[in-house]
Amino acid sequence: MTRSHDPELLTLPTFGSFLRWLRDDRRMSRERLAVSAGVSASYVTHLEWGDRDHPARAVVESLVDCLGRARALTMTERRHLFDLAGLPITSTPTVEQLRARISDDALRILDAQRGGVAGYFDARGNILALNNAAQSILPGLRVGENGLHWLFGNEIARQVFVDWDTVAQATVSGLRGRIGTFGHADWPEQLLDELGAYPEFCSIWNAGEVTFTSELPPIQLRESGAGRPVSLTVQVFDVDVVDYPGWLRAFVGIRRDLPMARVSIV
Template structure:
């Protein structure tokens, strides 16, 4: 039986998700009263009521974290639930994933998908420019740079990069500019200071960082790389996209290099 369309007036029952609505859903799922949640978090029951009704639009991080901890204590919040709660509050998840955690998130299916890009190089990097996974073509072009290694350390610290990257200056400048942009889009913290401290030992990195250039790499860049076997330069339309993952939003990026035939 085909369901008949609802009257126009019923359309108002379908509304966008809200922080308050999700908070109430999570609380109801755990069968915890507003009064009990208030007692555990140190908030008033009336404040929680205001949150659930949408009368407090922008809760602070400390409020959201206290609510999440309390709900998690009753029944574990999934990473998706926690992310959605923070997203609806207009906040980031400040947890900084390790390279190992991000590599675990690259499933066998995603790895098989990389091989479908052959003969084009393709792979995944994190927002710190650590290589998470790549296909055989990319691995050959990067002279078997191991997964988990940092591309910026390779670019600035490995002499082979100057040979592989015909347009080294362009590639290095783009890499530094996109790193600066990503540092404004994901939670700052010790990871950024530690990475910059490591990279600061390379004079060329300091020079390019000092230029203050920002680039979100939303458009492709044509770069020339040298084939490993023949040493022949090939033009590559290099593209990078942010991967929206429920586990680690903002941390994973996909890259592909499309070989130019002309």
């Protein structure tokens, strides 16, 4: 067998090459794009040839606006251009906007876990969806509300988690790690202002520990009602949403019933 393609013709995507593709696809000259974006034609040339690898956010946004007036960019095209420029998309979605990105098929996946605990949440810890098993084993945790507020502000959370301190530690250190990936976003300060009302949160936060793990050690819980002890092995996944990268996450927990102990939950 012989190779039908010359590997030298295959090049990695760059900001400049994709900018040129978008411009050519709209039959727009460099001069027209430059005048509309408020930059020089020579600067656009430098961008397209890779002499300017990391343009400022204001420049990229202006180029996107100008290209969009010829024909709107899809969310995928806009995301790819910003990714190639090394610029994270900084818009902060609402809970409703993120819930709208969870398709019916994605919700059916939660219900298909057959007793497993599963749900979707966002980078701030807001709960976007829970299956029936999750709602049963985590009483008081409701869709649309913040899971950190439930963990630190709802007494029932301390009764549910046998090792509440360990869960709290992992949750706060994970939040610190996620905040770092968003750069100069505006939402972390507001969230910390809210969570600052909980002394235990402040103590853990000020210890400065950071984690990025997606697989947690087994978590022991007391099941509501009968107080039956349960062990959950939880895996956390990032779910890519084109227009809100890094925002949507999912968790799946496999439960294992433990021998009855003399514990109860009110």
